[in-house]
Amino acid sequence: MEPEQITHKHFCSFSEAIREGARLRPQAFGELLLDGKTCAIGAGLEAMGYADIGDSWLDAARKYPYLAIHRTEGFPCPIPECFCQPSFLYRVVIHLNDHHRWSREQIADWLESEEEKLGFVTLIEGESSRAQVEVSEVVMA
Numbered sequence: 001m002e003p004e005q006i007t008h009k010h011f012c013s014f015s016e017a018i019r020e021g022a023r024l025r026p027q028a029f030g031e032l033l034l035d036g037k038t039c040a041i042g043a044g045l046e047a048m049g050y051a052d053i054g055d056s057w058l059d060a061a062r063k064y065p066y067l068a069i070h071r072t073e074g075f076p077c078p079i080p081e082c083f084c085q086p087s088f089l090y091r092v093v094i095h096l097n098d099h100h101r102w103s104r105e106q107i108a109d110w111l112e113s114e115e116e117k118l119g120f121v122t123l124i125e126g127e128s129s130r131a132q133v134e135v136s137e138v139v140m141a
Helices: 014-022 040-047 057-063 089-098 104-117 125-140
Strands: none
Touching: 014 040, 014 104, 040 057, 040 089, 040 104, 089 104
């Protein structure tokens, strides 16, 4: 398939892309793509439609800039006994995948909570229509 023919899928969040990509192949550790397996980052990139996972990280960071937010004090690892504090959110994803061996679904759940804390809210279709009803009820009251 020629690069211009590749269809890139859009997901509301990178956690959503990880969940979708986790369904495509088994989990890898230590590499984005290894022996027909993907890590959490690789799964998200593959779900987005990138054929060359290794060269697509910058495109994903442009679509989901919160992954590359830098914090001098770091993002804390969600494991209480772990004192690792990677400086970028995407590095925590890598850390959870490779060091703690979390499943990609667990990582996506954790990342979704971080996306919400950063103000990146994902609405599910049912929630969106329910929110519209609630807003219209408030306006009418």
